[in-house]
Amino acid sequence: MNDLRLTERDLDNRTARMTARKVQVHYGQNHALKDVDVDILDKTVTAFIGPSGCGKSTFLRCLNRMNDTIAACRVEGQITLEGEDIYDRRVDPVQLRAKVGMVFQKPNPFPKSIYDNVAYGPRIHGLARNRAELDEVVEKSLRRAALWAEVKDRLHAPGTGLSGGQQQRLCIARAVATEPEVLLMDEPCSALDPIATAQVEELIDELRENFSVVIVTHSMQQAARVSQKTAFFHMGHLVEHGDTAQIFTNPRDPRTESYITGRIG
């Protein structure tokens, strides 16, 4: 995609899949996130940018309650998925995470076969009734992750034997296999070379047709290339949130301008 055509992107008013209101996150005494309000729109790529330690990854991990595994972490405020509060006592995080998938910074395929990697999610959530259905889900997921052509002849080879970029796309296939509504990506390209990065970015744009995607990135170029909405975090505050074109061409906050022009961060 061409950075120069930022303003031409279509940004009709889509419905919000997830909303966050007044989200506060504490790690013990440390107040890591302050008053974050963000809407994650349907079939849209939302990028979180900001300097290291600004809280963007923390916020991402709030969206599927991965922070639950950290004992000292406390989340306040309201985050909803399809209007339902995901921090409600009745919500089982296991079910939530099937609807809000996640791809991590470092490719982390299970040390199992490619097939088993993708089939794991559908298996534990009972999404396939028989072997044929499971085969179908695996193929569909691998096609969506643009990996099918490369691995269709070696589905039973170990997933850890793939190249870094292929591993990351395998992880994406694994995440989309459970048909999530939202796909969270925590710096998915930071461990990849430029060619693999380009492939994954292209893939993210294709995934937008079916999923809402939230991507945390350190690369402002990447945010500009793949996203329609951008949120800029700084020191635990959500400084600015809006259309990617507006953030990069006409930021309202001086801190945003300093960051995207490279003066801070």
Place this chain on the structure above:
Amino acid sequence: MTPAAPASSLLVPDARTQARNRAEARFRLYGLAAVSAAILMLAVLMGSILSNGLSAFRQSYITIPVTLDAATLDKAGTRDPSGLRQVSATAYGKLIARNLQAALAAKGIATDGLKPKDIAALLSEDAGARLRNMVLADPGLIGRTIDADLLASGRVDGFLKGRVTEESAAKDSKIKPAQLTLVSAMKGAGMIGLRLNPAFLTAPDASEKRPEAAGLGVAIIGSAYMMIVVLALSLPIGVAAAVYLEEFAPRNRFTDLIEVNISNLAAVPSIVFGILGLAAFINFAHLPRSAPLVGGLVLTLMTLPRIIIPARAALKAVPPSIRDAALGIGASRMQTVLHHVLPLAAPGILTGMIIGLAQALGETAPLLLIGMVAFVRDYPGLPPAGLADPATALPVQIYNWTQRADPAFVERASGAIIVLLVFLMLMNGAAILLRRRFERRW
């Protein structure tokens, strides 16, 4: 401060560099010396054990034709097993002694100056009992003349192995030099010789007077039963404890306390576990003494901390990204552990388990306290009921034999050490193999 020499050349090392190089060479020498000393001691240890113990796997047998006289062995002539059983091992011993004299006479070997009793003393007291067992197993032998291999006495065995000499016999109440002369003559006639002795691994222990008949059968079974108990208890309990502490337990004072206690328990002397076992299992729970079941329970207590610690280390070594990946697609914590973490940690856990078992196999002190030091001649029954039968264990049998006066038991004890070491090496080899085989990259 001296200024650096202006004409310093790279080709000539300066004094400082030379001193540093010398220190380095010295340090390497110390290390080499330490390793050499260790290897030397190991070689001396293995050498002494092997030279003392290998001969235990061979035993002297006197081969003579024995006429199984029906008039002596089966007076009723009915071959009725209960009737045959009434003939004692002593009667068989006398029968053999008569046959031995006859055989010597047939070969023309002079027995001047030796009483019949002295000639009979060349045979083990166990020879009659073994022949009796043979006949009871196959009553058809009665009335026939068979070529029997008869166990020679411990002193005769020692003479053939070079342990007993004419000089030592002169001072020994149990053997006379004239008997040794007779043995030499018999050896010349091919009537006596050393051969492989599987009975050393299968026979039960024998009394002080019959070192030649003593074997490790009961001890090996007892040790195997204890290992079954230890494995069956400590693997599930140890893995469950490690998984809970590593994956589920909250970090608080209580779990810290447990952690400290496990680390300390691994360092508690094993005899303390023996006292605990005596108090808890025998005095309080009234479990039988000398039983592999109780031995296994005590060794389980001792082994648990030594399994939990490496199991936790193996779980900790599984990269967190695997847990993230599983949780991220909606696996529950238990699914994460069972499907991903545990299989990846399994080689480490199994290695720790086998090393723990090997330690338990070689443990003596706690077993002494729960009565496994007893003299046991009967094989324990099949498990599970046999687990409560009296038995001994390999290391205790070694300890036992080293306590006995007859020098023939030194050879037995060394032979038993070889057996124990072979078992330990097999277990450690299995641990290495498992680690190699199931090690995974991620």
